[in-house]
Amino acid sequence: MTERRDLNQELGRILGPDGPDIGCDACFRELDRYVELELAGADADAAVPGLRTHLEGCPACREEHDSLYALAGSER
Amino acid sequence: MTATVVTATVGAVERTLAAPTTGFLDDESREWLRALRAEGPERDEAVARLHTLLLKAARFEVARRRPTLQHVRGDLDEIAVEAAADALLGVLRRLDDFRGASRFTTWAYKFALYEAAVKVRKRAWQGREVLLEAEGWEPFADSGLGPDAEVEQRELLETVREGVHSVLTPHQRQVLIALAVNGVPIDVLAERLGSTRGALYKTLHDARRRLRGHLGERGLAFASVEEK
DSSP, X not given: OOOOOOHHHHHHHHHOOOSOOOHXXXXXXXXXXXXXXXXXXXXXXXXXXXXXXXXXXXXXXXHHHHHHHHHHHHTO | OOHHHHHHHHHHHHHHHHHHHHOOOOHHHHHHHHHHTSOTHHHHHHHHHHHHHHHHHHHHHHHHHGGGGTTOOSOTHHHHHHHHHHHHHHHHHTGGGOOSSSOHHHHHHHHHHHHHHHHHHHHHTTTOOOOOSHHHXXXXXXXXXXXXXXXXXXXXXXXXXXXXXXXXXXXXXXHHIIIIISOOXXXXXXXXXXXXXXXXXXXXXXXXXXXXXXXXXXXXXXOOOOOO
């Protein structure tokens, strides 16, 4: 039996997030700065526009962001 | 929040915000750079410490992804060891790129996490077929739409499906279906197609923009809900 999947999530994966997106290469360049701003409670999205949108559209970069946030955060 | 914490937080914010333009380095990061640029035993010792740091990060990543590797035989620590070795080369090669926008250790960690994550994705998909076309698309036709589905949802779905076939190039269609419908990890697809993560993501991004434009031309729009 085919598992019913949530249509909105399915469409979200296909259509992706709306708005400026910095892409994978710039995401990697800026990721450490972005994560440290997040950990410091600063406005990381204002400092690095388009990175949050990219994380919503790119599961691989999102996983790496989450790992860096967890690892760097564990040392605070 | 205590005064100490506030001071530390403000200090960190000032450092990270100021770093890209001023090149400010904290003491620990400056010491890392100095030692890694030294010669002889001092540099060897710094490189060894850096490798230890990167191996810790790579093992951290492999441990986080272990649930995706349950079907994989063999020593998973090999992945971390290889990732740390590749990350070490990457960090040393790009040492001059470090401008102090973060702590040196945070900057270095991202290389190890990236290398480990890519290797884990590839290992998890080793030997699996990468579906690029209709097999992955058909289940979508059955998903989530019962007889009581909203008319708008049905129209949206039909328009997206039609747009995938009418407004995308064959390459955009392949990449979109593999990544966004069939769930193929982008690094796995990059390896199979002889491409890169950045190039494939740009293709995906362009395809998504075309599909959104296709919806817009028909008076439709989809507001994505961020997955938590």
